[in-house]
Amino acid sequence: MNETIYVSVGGLLALAVAVLVVIKPTRPATVTALAWLASIARRAWWWLRFRITWKGVAREAGLSKRRTKRVKKMGVGEESIERWRDPRLKSVTTSAHAVTLKVRTRRGQALADLEAFAPKLAATYSADAYRVYPPKRRAGSTVMFELVMRDLIKTPTVAGMPEPRMQTESVLLGRRQSGKPFHLQIEQRHTLVVGASGSGKGSFLWGIVGSLAPAIKVDAARVYGIDLKGGMELTMGAPLFTQIAVTGEQALERLREFVAIADARTEELRGVSRNHKPAPGDPLYVLVIDELASLTAYADQDIKKEAERLLKRLLSIARAAGVVVCAFVQDPRKEVIDMRGLFTQTIALRLRSAMETNMVLGDGMAPFAPAHRILKAAQGTAWIIDEDGSTDRIRADYWSDDLIRRVASLYPAEPELVTISDAAPDDLPGMQLSLTDGGAR
Numbered sequence: 001m002n003e004t005i006y007v008s009v010g011g012l013l014a015l016a017v018a019v020l021v022v023i024k025p026t027r028p029a030t031v032t033a034l035a036w037l038a039s040i041a042r043r044a045w046w047w048l049r050f051r052i053t054w055k056g057v058a059r060e061a062g063l064s065k066r067r068t069k070r071v072k073k074m075g076v077g078e079e080s081i082e083r084w085r086d087p088r089l090k091s092v093t094t095s096a097h098a099v100t101l102k103v104r105t106r107r108g109q110a111l112a113d114l115e116a117f118a119p120k121l122a123a124t125y126s127a128d129a130y131r132v133y134p135p136k137r138r139a140g141s142t143v144m145f146e147l148v149m150r151d152l153i154k155t156p157t158v159a160g161m162p163e164p165r166m167q168t169e170s171v172l173l174g175r176r177q178s179g180k181p182f183h184l185q186i187e188q189r190h191t192l193v194v195g196a197s198g199s200g201k202g203s204f205l206w207g208i209v210g211s212l213a214p215a216i217k218v219d220a221a222r223v224y225g226i227d228l229k230g231g232m233e234l235t236m237g238a239p240l241f242t243q244i245a246v247t248g249e250q251a252l253e254r255l256r257e258f259v260a261i262a263d264a265r266t267e268e269l270r271g272v273s274r275n276h277k278p279a280p281g282d283p284l285y286v287l288v289i290d291e292l293a294s295l296t297a298y299a300d301q302d303i304k305k306e307a308e309r310l311l312k313r314l315l316s317i318a319r320a321a322g323v324v325v326c327a328f329v330q331d332p333r334k335e336v337i338d339m340r341g342l343f344t345q346t347i348a349l350r351l352r353s354a355m356e357t358n359m360v361l362g363d364g365m366a367p368f369a370p371a372h373r374i375l376k377a378a379q380g381t382a383w384i385i386d387e388d389g390s391t392d393r394i395r396a397d398y399w400s401d402d403l404i405r406r407v408a409s410l411y412p413a414e415p416e417l418v419t420i421s422d423a424a425p426d427d428l429p430g431m432q433l434s435l436t437d438g439g440a441r
């Protein structure tokens with residue numbers, strides 16, 4: 001009976017939309033009305049579809065349990081009655097782009113069984129993406145599934161000039177899959193960004209450094225770089241950096257310096273405050289390492305060992321002291337991942353296998369944050385794990401070379417603080433331009 005009603009309502013809505021499409025309205029008001037109606041019809045259709053098909057899908061996916069009961073029938077002997085126990089679909093809510101299902105486990109079912117159902121659910125309903133997260137209440141027995149039916153972050157967006165205000169706590173990097181802005185916390189966090197070559201790590205790097213630019217200009221943030229890939233990436237925005245290390249030796253120097261700063265700050269803060277609060281002249285120290293593996297996996301044995309020791313120390317002591325690390329890496333190999341636990345937040349861009357996703361985001365995370373399924377053409381797209389343990393898909397805004405240069409020339413680090421690394425200037429055209437002759441400054 002219910003199903004007949006659902007189908008009739010759905011049919012009527014589809015008919016209304018079809019009529020409007022045939023009329024082909026041209027006036028803007030009519031077009032808006034049509035779009036609004038189409039959106040209502042789409043959401044109504046999604047709602048109906050999930051309500052109607054839920055039990056069937058749950059049963060086919062093996063989430064439900066069938067029980068056969070034999071009952072005595074008067075005078076005729078026995079009869080078998082079949083009963084299904086299904087996980088209960090408590091609510092279906094729709095938005096312009098997604099459907100969220102609140103589902104309660106059936107009796108005798110583990111929450112993990114329900115969570116593991118997410119990829120099947122997404123495939124059945126042709127969702128572009130999905131995420132699983134706990135509800136505010138009854139998180140021990142209930143799961144929220146968000147299925148993205150229209151991908152709002154499919155088309156890339158370009159970053160704009162950062163807001164001209166000092167911000168060190170968090171930076172705006174792009175959008176979440178819900179279309180809402182994505183802010184990354186910088187203070188008190190060590191960040192690890194992992195993604196295959198060409199996956200768009202640069203957008204995160206420049207999103208962080210570029211957004212800190214107004215704070216850099218007033219010395220509320222000091223950003224140091226380690227770029228052992230010839231300095232090509234970081235020198236683009238060289239004026240934003242206090243120093244850029246391009247050799248293993250320089251990198252070790254930077255790490256030692258950071259450990260010393262963190263130690264001194266920790267001593268200063270002891271008994272005064274639990275966390276350092278950056279201010280002009282008392283900055284947040286940020287160490288940006290592009291291609292962490294070139295320091296911890298591919299470098300000479302001596303450098304590698306020392307770098308690993310210093311970095312591990314830095315990662316374990318520094319963040320409350322206002323000294324943080326943002327590291328970028330292509331390959332989540334063992335040497336790098338050994339350190340993963342010391343980073344307080346991890347961002348997984350496109351990876352090559354489910355195994356890599358598990359290595360980067362944590363054991364068993366591949367079905368919930370499938371970074372290995374991100375398409376090559378979706379550069380800047382990544383999976384993250386939020387503070388409450390739920391996963392989300394995000395897309396960073398793209399930072400063009402031109403924007404990086406403009407931001408760097410508008411918000412350079414204090415000139416007297418900037419020191420040129422010992423690397424041969426000819427190897428670093430950006431550095432030469434911006435640091436030795438003042439560049440855009």
Ligand SMILES: Nc1ncnc2c1ncn2[C@@H]1O[C@H](COP(=O)(O)OP(=O)(O)OP(=O)(O)O)[C@@H](O)[C@H]1O
Pocket residue numbers: 156157195196197198199200201202203330378379380381395396397398399
């Ligand atoms: N947020 C984004 N949106 C759209 N396109 C992007 C985005 N970020 C990067 N791209 C595109 O992807 C290309 C590769 O990006 P990027 O250089 O940042 O990759 P990467 O992960 O740093 O690679 P590598 O590890 O080789 O340095 C860029 O040249 C650009 O065309």
Ligand SMILES: [Mg+2]
Pocket residue numbers: 201202233
């Ligand atoms: Mg890169």
